[in-house]
Amino acid sequence: DAGVIQSPRHEVTEMGQEVTLRCKPISGHNSLFWYRQTMMRGLELLIYFNNNVPIDDSGMPEDRFSAKMPNASFSTLKIQPSEPRDSAVYFCASSHDIDLEAFFGQGTRLTVV
Amino acid sequence: AQSVTQLGSHVSVSEGALVLLRCNYSSSVPPYLFWYVQYPNQGLQLLLKYTSAATLVKGINGFEAEFKKSETSFHLTKPSAHMSDAAEYFCAVTAKAGTALIFGKGTTLSVSS
Numbered sequence: 001d002a003g004v005i006q007s008p009r010h011e012v013t014e015m016g017q018e019v020t021l022r023c024k025p026i027s028g029h030n031s032l033f034w035y036r037q038t039m040m041r042g043l044e045l046l047i048y049f050n051n052n053v054p055i056d057d058s059g060m061p062e063d064r065f066s067a068k069m070p071n072a073s074f075s076t077l078k079i080q081p082s083e084p085r086d087s088a089v090y091f092c093a094s095s096h097d098i099d100l101e102a103f104f105g106q107g108t109r110l111t112v113v
Numbered sequence: 114a115q116s117v118t119q120l121g122s123h124v125s126v127s128e129g130a131l132v133l134l135r136c137n138y139s140s141s142v143p144p145y146l147f148w149y150v151q152y153p154n155q156g157l158q159l160l161l162k163y164t165s166a167a168t169l170v171k172g173i174n175g176f177e178a179e180f181k182k183s184e185t186s187f188h189l190t191k192p193s194a195h196m197s198d199a200a201e202y203f204c205a206v207t208a209k210a211g212t213a214l215i216f217g218k219g220t221t222l223s224v225s226s
Contacts, residue, residue: 043219045213045214055212091156091157093157093214097211098210099210100207102214103159105156
């Protein structure tokens with residue numbers, strides 16, 4: 001398996017623009033997680049899905065952030081409008097109930113100028 | 114709720130020396146515990162996991178960790194450090210399969226020759 005695939009790897013955008021981050025989980029995994037990593041706050045859980053249903057979105061910073069999982073093989077994290085403080089590395093991870101551990105993608109480095 | 118605390122944001126050792134990275138957890142139910150490693154500009158990779166079987170867990174690259182319930186600890190050790198071990202290490206906890214891992218702030222390991 002190719003692992004968790006995230007795109008794009010790098011994104012530079014201007015403040016106020018819409019940003020969409022994409023994730024393809026490992027085939028057969030039924031949980032998907034979005035994390036944000038910054039120097040100041042470390043790894044923060046934003047939202048996670050189980051069987052395509054959002055279970056916990058309490059980590060989503062504010063209404064500017066939204067996430068969807070239309071099917072078992074695809075998820076998006078959208079920021080609209082983006083702000084400089086959203087600059088971070090965003091990770092997608094997936095897991096299966098049997099394995100417990102999460103498998104991470106390579107991340108998307110977002111820079112908002 | 115679960116949480117982990119990693120003691121020491123930065124640890125420096127000499128090549129060949131013992132590596133000890135500290136992690137204490139808090140959990141209202143029996144926890145599942147993990148150590149991940151992150152190399153620069155990459156995602157997180159699982160080193161080892163504790164899932165209530167043996168309390169001494171062996172992982173990849175010569176690392177191991179011991180679950181001590183009485184001390185609520187899950188410290189990571191390696192008898193002899195190698196230059197290639199230089200990276201950031203994260204301890205994580207979850208309560209059950211299908212739920213999100215909660216990560217500590219991370220410990221950066223530096224290895225000098």
